[in-house]
Amino acid sequence: MGRRRTALIATLAAIVPLVLGACGSSGSGSGESGSSGDGDQQVTISYWQYTYATKVTEIKKLIKEFEAKNPNIKVQAEDYPHDQFQNKVFAAQKAGTGPDIVNIYNGWVAQFVKQKAIQPIPSDFMSTKDIKDYYVSTVQPQSGDGKFYSLPIAVRSLALFYNKDLFKAAGLDPNKPPQTWDELVADAKKMTVMTDDGRYKQEGFGWNVSGQGYHTFEEVLLRQYGVTPFSDDGRTVQWDSKPGGFDAYQFWMNMTMKDKIGTPDFNTDYSTAFLAGKAGMIIDGSFRLGDMKDAKFDWGVTELPVREAGGMKSNYASYWTNAIATGVSGAKLKAAEKFLKFLISEDVQKDWLKNIGEIPAGKSLSNDKDILDNAQYAPFAKALSYAHTTFFVNEDASRNAFIDATNESLLNNVPLADSWKKLVASQQKVRDDFFGK
Amino acid sequence: MVALEAARAPAGSSPPGRSRGMTLRGRRTRVAYAFLIVPILFYLAIRVYPTLQAFWLSFTVEGSPGLTLANYSRMLQDPIFWQSVYNTFLYTIITVPIEMALGLLLALGIDRMGRFRGFYRIIFFLPYMTSIVAVSWVWRLIYARDTGLLNEILVGLGLPAQGWLNDPDQALLSVAIVMIWQTMGFSMLIFSAGLNAIPKEFYEAARIDGAGGWKMFSRITLPLLNPTIVFLAIIGVIQTLQTFTQIANLTGGDAMGGPLHSTASIVVYMYQQGFESYDMNFASASTVFLFVLILIVTLIQFRVLNRGYKL
Numbered sequence: 001m002g003r004r005r006t007a008l009i010a011t012l013a014a015i016v017p018l019v020l021g022a023c024g025s026s027g028s029g030s031g032e033s034g035s036s037g038d039g040d041q042q043v044t045i046s047y048w049q050y051t052y053a054t055k056v057t058e059i060k061k062l063i064k065e066f067e068a069k070n071p072n073i074k075v076q077a078e079d080y081p082h083d084q085f086q087n088k089v090f091a092a093q094k095a096g097t098g099p100d101i102v103n104i105y106n107g108w109v110a111q112f113v114k115q116k117a118i119q120p121i122p123s124d125f126m127s128t129k130d131i132k133d134y135y136v137s138t139v140q141p142q143s144g145d146g147k148f149y150s151l152p153i154a155v156r157s158l159a160l161f162y163n164k165d166l167f168k169a170a171g172l173d174p175n176k177p178p179q180t181w182d183e184l185v186a187d188a189k190k191m192t193v194m195t196d197d198g199r200y201k202q203e204g205f206g207w208n209v210s211g212q213g214y215h216t217f218e219e220v221l222l223r224q225y226g227v228t229p230f231s232d233d234g235r236t237v238q239w240d241s242k243p244g245g246f247d248a249y250q251f252w253m254n255m256t257m258k259d260k261i262g263t264p265d266f267n268t269d270y271s272t273a274f275l276a277g278k279a280g281m282i283i284d285g286s287f288r289l290g291d292m293k294d295a296k297f298d299w300g301v302t303e304l305p306v307r308e309a310g311g312m313k314s315n316y317a318s319y320w321t322n323a324i325a326t327g328v329s330g331a332k333l334k335a336a337e338k339f340l341k342f343l344i345s346e347d348v349q350k351d352w353l354k355n356i357g358e359i360p361a362g363k364s365l366s367n368d369k370d371i372l373d374n375a376q377y378a379p380f381a382k383a384l385s386y387a388h389t390t391f392f393v394n395e396d397a398s399r400n401a402f403i404d405a406t407n408e409s410l411l412n413n414v415p416l417a418d419s420w421k422k423l424v425a426s427q428q429k430v431r432d433d434f435f436g437k
Numbered sequence: 438m439v440a441l442e443a444a445r446a447p448a449g450s451s452p453p454g455r456s457r458g459m460t461l462r463g464r465r466t467r468v469a470y471a472f473l474i475v476p477i478l479f480y481l482a483i484r485v486y487p488t489l490q491a492f493w494l495s496f497t498v499e500g501s502p503g504l505t506l507a508n509y510s511r512m513l514q515d516p517i518f519w520q521s522v523y524n525t526f527l528y529t530i531i532t533v534p535i536e537m538a539l540g541l542l543l544a545l546g547i548d549r550m551g552r553f554r555g556f557y558r559i560i561f562f563l564p565y566m567t568s569i570v571a572v573s574w575v576w577r578l579i580y581a582r583d584t585g586l587l588n589e590i591l592v593g594l595g596l597p598a599q600g601w602l603n604d605p606d607q608a609l610l611s612v613a614i615v616m617i618w619q620t621m622g623f624s625m626l627i628f629s630a631g632l633n634a635i636p637k638e639f640y641e642a643a644r645i646d647g648a649g650g651w652k653m654f655s656r657i658t659l660p661l662l663n664p665t666i667v668f669l670a671i672i673g674v675i676q677t678l679q680t681f682t683q684i685a686n687l688t689g690g691d692a693m694g695g696p697l698h699s700t701a702s703i704v705v706y707m708y709q710q711g712f713e714s715y716d717m718n719f720a721s722a723s724t725v726f727l728f729v730l731i732l733i734v735t736l737i738q739f740r741v742l743n744r745g746y747k748l
Binding site for chain 2 (some may be wrong): 086087090111115195197199200201210263265266267268269394396397399400403404407408411412
């Protein structure tokens with residue numbers, strides 16, 4: 001009995017401090033890094049990004065380089081899965097254990113500003129004018145108040161990927177991808193294979209809403225049909241300001257409804273279908289280049305189609321961008337600025353392109369010969385001069401509203417004119433909700 | 438619990454009441470508390486406190502001081518919220534009775550088997566042990582309209598292909614089928630245990646009295662399974678009221694709970710408000726709604742289902 005009780009107490013004595021210690025250590029850890037800024041020369045800053053293998057490796061490598069040049073600054077890199085990333089940041093900030101620099105999607109900036117999670121780029125570090133001069137025009141504040149809160153390394157744009165083998169099999173010239181939307185539909189029809197009861201065996205074009213589809217509609221088709229999608233302040237949805245808006249919608253929706261060249265859920269999704277060799281063409285970002293290394297077919301990539309030959313080009317740009325968290329000040333802020341300055345330098349931009357496949361965001365590199373001569377990068381790089389970055393207030397909500405409105409026509413046989421009205425109204429509502437109308 | 442039992446057994450064999458003037462009972466209690474204190478603290482910190490916090494949050498709005506009912510009035514005016522509530526009820530009404538009926542049927546069938554009993558039990562229990570996420574994704578491929586196995590079979594049999602998860606009219610049922618398929622093995626296992634606990638003498642006596650198979654089932658098996666039925670019904674209802682994972686994985690990626698909110702449950706609605714729109718205050722209101730709903734439903738179940746449990 002006595003021995004047993006001693007054992008029991010010993011076990012408890014071992015467990016309790018362990019548990020309490022585990023609780024305590026996270027608290028003391030943040031306290032440590034918080035106090036390291038004052039007086040002491042050594043400063044530690046944290047950098048958070050979402051888990052994307054190549055980016056995680058790249059950042060670790062860059063940090064080593066940076067720390068070698070700045071021995072008194074330590075950068076701690078952490079990464080979390082994409083779908084939990086925003087939650088993780090907001091939750092950690094509320095607990096006082098958030099990052100000093102956070103890498104976020106441009107479409108999240110407004111939401112982060114609203115949550116007071118990030119601070120404007122200090123003007124004594126880089127003024128709004130400095131930033132505008134430094135970057136290609138697709139890099140915009142994205143914050144709703146005209147201030148820049150973040151600095152990107154690279155920008156992504158869209159291009160048309162096409163499967164040369166499927167082109168050949170359908171009797172098309174594999175070196176002549178479509179130049180206009182009408183050509184795209186015609187080519188896609190030839191590559192689409194269906195069963196007798198109307199199920200797809202192969203799709204000519206990876207038509208979708210939730211992937212790059214709705215970006216393509218918003219920033220490419222609408223503009224080519226003469227519509228500026230949003231007002232300058234981002235508050236007003238102007239899709240139905242001109243009749244071209246509905247024409248664009250009809251054309252786009254008919255690709256799947258009437259022309260039947262592709263459907264959203266075929267083979268899981270458009271990019272999976274394309275990688276599996278079951279879709280003739282898809283519109284996707286430069287980040288897809290990495291996956292294409294494993295493709296078991298001959299493929300090419302080209303600029304997005306226009307309405308008619310020689311017509312207006314347009315494209316959608318997006319980027320992951322680095323912001324300084326709210327509350328970072330003093331020596332930590334200076335260290336964060338130094339690290340940002342390093343990240344957006346020309347050398348890092350070039351390195352980033354080589355290892356990640358995203359196009360440099362700096363103006364100085366937009367005419368770089370190495371990039372424009374590369375058949376894979378060129379369509380994306382060229383697009384940056386005419387691409388538009390959507391100002392998102394709540395990207396998830398916009399996308400969901402988009403999916404719902406189009407599904408009314410796709411699944412419930414609601415006339416296009418009605419789902420169009422619903423679509424425009426729901427997009428406006430997302431913005432009204434954000435701006436508190 | 439296990440530790441408590443272990444501590445108790447040897448304590449009984451030693452002379453009682455000798456150490457430091459404490460009674461045996463007192464010492465036992467103290468040991469119990471010592472073991473329970475860690476989980477209790479943990480439970481308070483990560484369960485009870487956030488729950489209370491959610492109640493508080495649901496009555497406030499970010500950026501404006503004071504308590505308000507704004508979140509609730511906004512929620513009650515949102516048609517998508519009501520659709521989610523309606524869907525959640527449908528899930529419960531469809532899945533719980535069917536998975537219990539199938540579970541009982543399986544348990545009765547397997548009970549009659551001589552050999553391979555364990556084998557069949559494992560086969561039917563396997564889906565329940567498999568990760569819901571993995572199961573959902575496999576079913577998603579099976580359901581796929583263009584390339585899915587199910588449509589291939591239907592077409593092979595000369596039947597028309599169906600939309601399944603793509604069709605707003607069929608999507609909820611498709612999700613429910615996965616839920617039933619996965620949980621009926623659990624019901625089977627619990628029913629098997631319940632059946633084993635019924636003394637065989639009852640059946641022998643009934644048989645001597647000339648009772649037929651149906652009579653024995655309805656007069657002996659069913660009444661004696663009542664505690665099992667109550668347990669499964671309550672657990673099943675609570676689980677389906679909280680359904681999220683199957684829906685998220687079967688319909689996620691595009692718009693979770695789609696197409697057109699036809700599969701959204703209350704938890705999916707809460708998730709979208711909290712973690713897609715980041716309106717924690719509003720999301721808390723739907724959590725509180727779900728809490729109250731589960732509380733009421735469970736209390737009613739206790740009342741109604743326990744009524745018959747008297748021999």
